[in-house]
Amino acid sequence: NEERSFIAVKPDGVERGLVGEILRRFESRGFKILALKLTHPTKELLSEHYGDLSSKPFFPKLLAYMQSGPVAAFVIQGKGAVKIGRAMLGATNPQDSAPGTIRADFALDIGKNVCHGSDSVESAEREIALWFPEGVKPYTRSVD
Numbered sequence: 001n002e003e004r005s006f007i008a009v010k011p012d013g014v015e016r017g018l019v020g021e022i023l024r025r026f027e028s029r030g031f032k033i034l035a036l037k038l039t040h041p042t043k044e045l046l047s048e049h050y051g052d053l054s055s056k057p058f059f060p061k062l063l064a065y066m067q068s069g070p071v072a073a074f075v076i077q078g079k080g081a082v083k084i085g086r087a088m089l090g091a092t093n094p095q096d097s098a099p100g101t102i103r104a105d106f107a108l109d110i111g112k113n114v115c116h117g118s119d120s121v122e123s124a125e126r127e128i129a130l131w132f133p134e135g136v137k138p139y140t141r142s143v144d
């Protein structure tokens with residue numbers, strides 16, 4: 001099941017210089033990076049991205065956090081990209097993340113959990129379209 005997932009290093013992760021480390025983990029695992037950019041998401045984009053959380057008490061804080069600096073957004077492709085991507089990030093709350101996962105290795109607080117990964121194939125495609133409206137080219141191997 002070759003699929004795509006949307007992964008983002010949040011502003012705290014970018015600020016702490018974790019972009020390279022996080023990209024390296026996905027590349028080392030064997031995923032292809034299809035798209036990659038450093039971006040300052042608008043309130044509109046974030047409200048759509050986190051639409052299902054708009055009634056949560058932490059929603060305003062979440063948007064402020066996500067706008068506190070640039071986000072490194074990227075698209076990975078490979079077998080089981082969504083499920084494995086989530087497993088590599090670890091549980092949403094770093095207090096519950098298994099050792100060896102990105103959140104367990106680099107975070108302690110759910111309000112600053114370093115990264116985001118799509119939770120289903122459907123949300124991956126929705127998030128990719130939202131963060132990369134310019135489109136993402138499919139992976140093609142180099143000319144040999």
Ligand code: CMP
Binds near residue numbers: 092110113
């Ligand atoms: P993410 O994987 O991006 O999906 C939803 C985000 O909401 C989550 O990571 C956290 O950054 C944030 N979040 C979820 N629960 C809480 C909470 N209780 N307090 C603050 N932020 C939260």
